[in-house]
Amino acid sequence: METLLGKIAYCVEFGKINKKAPYPPDMKDQDGADELTKQALDQGINADMILKNGLVTGMEKVGIKFRENKVFVPQVLMSAKAMSTAMAHLKPFFQSGEVKHRGIFIIGTVTGDLHDIGKNLVAMMIEGNGWEVIDLGTDVKPEKFVEAIKKHSANYVGLSALLTTTMINMEKTVKEIKSNTSGINILIGGAPVNDEFRIQIGADFYSPDPQGAVEYLNKHVA
Numbered sequence: 001m002e003t004l005l006g007k008i009a010y011c012v013e014f015g016k017i018n019k020k021a022p023y024p025p026d027m028k029d030q031d032g033a034d035e036l037t038k039q040a041l042d043q044g045i046n047a048d049m050i051l052k053n054g055l056v057t058g059m060e061k062v063g064i065k066f067r068e069n070k071v072f073v074p075q076v077l078m079s080a081k082a083m084s085t086a087m088a089h090l091k092p093f094f095q096s097g098e099v100k101h102r103g104i105f106i107i108g109t110v111t112g113d114l115h116d117i118g119k120n121l122v123a124m125m126i127e128g129n130g131w132e133v134i135d136l137g138t139d140v141k142p143e144k145f146v147e148a149i150k151k152h153s154a155n156y157v158g159l160s161a162l163l164t165t166t167m168i169n170m171e172k173t174v175k176e177i178k179s180n181t182s183g184i185n186i187l188i189g190g191a192p193v194n195d196e197f198r199i200q201i202g203a204d205f206y207s208p209d210p211q212g213a214v215e216y217l218n219k220h221v222a
């Protein structure tokens, strides 16, 4: 069982989606995350174990390598694709309640800002770490964040901004969220923001990369 879960983790780490996938070349014609996850379920391995000891383990490794500049955006995207392909097999177990998400995380790029590549990477890494992610997209108005937080009873929300001109909207969004909800933790990120800005606007955490956000969230749940 350990070997099969280890193989699943390896496929996620190196972005081997399924047998047909040509990437990575040295794994040509080998089973990918898709086939191996199905095999694990067929062998009776618990879905929660597949998630934690297979998929999440692989995704964590990618997150760390990305932070250390050992892999780049395309590799993260391949890993996320491998992860989401495998997750399709686990979906029924989430729906039945047999496997539970670590929590709900709402994310969006603030109003006026259309950049979403970094935000999507953060969303994928967090989802890949066992969280349910509600992605509100780009150009998200403060009221929409508040509405989503209330609708999903979420405790964690992430704001992304890539423009110096939309940093002010991030500040407005933090204020709107803090004054209309309670117990919410606000994470911020994006190229122009930093920890000094986080303190200035009253957000709870700043991360320069997806892995930092993942580690912050995971630290807060058992």
Ligand code: B1M
Pocket (backbone or CB within 6 Å): 073, 112, 113, 114, 115, 116, 117, 118, 119, 121, 122, 157, 158, 159, 160, 161, 162, 163, 164, 165, 187, 188, 189, 190, 191, 192, 207, 208, 209, 210, 213
């Ligand atoms: Co725009 N753009 N852009 N752009 N764009 C920048 C950001 C810019 C720096 C380019 C430049 O001038 N050198 C500049 C901003 C300058 C400034 O504000 N000081 C700029 C500008 C000016 C503009 C327009 C105004 C251009 C125009 O129309 N005149 C316009 C604005 C549109 C709008 O938003 N209203 C515009 C438009 C666009 C495109 C649509 C063409 C396109 C976006 C496509 C898309 O996102 N779907 C685009 C792009 C691609 C860029 C650059 C080239 C790349 C951004 C990117 O995706 N980086 C960028 C220049 C550059 O960075 N070299 C630029 C890769 C991505 C992985 O990194 O988003 O930083 P990043 O995310 C990182 C971290 O920041 C962090 O994790 C990610 C992974 O490590 N992170 C978080 C991000 N969010 C996080 C949230 C977290 C935690 C971490 O927790 C919640």
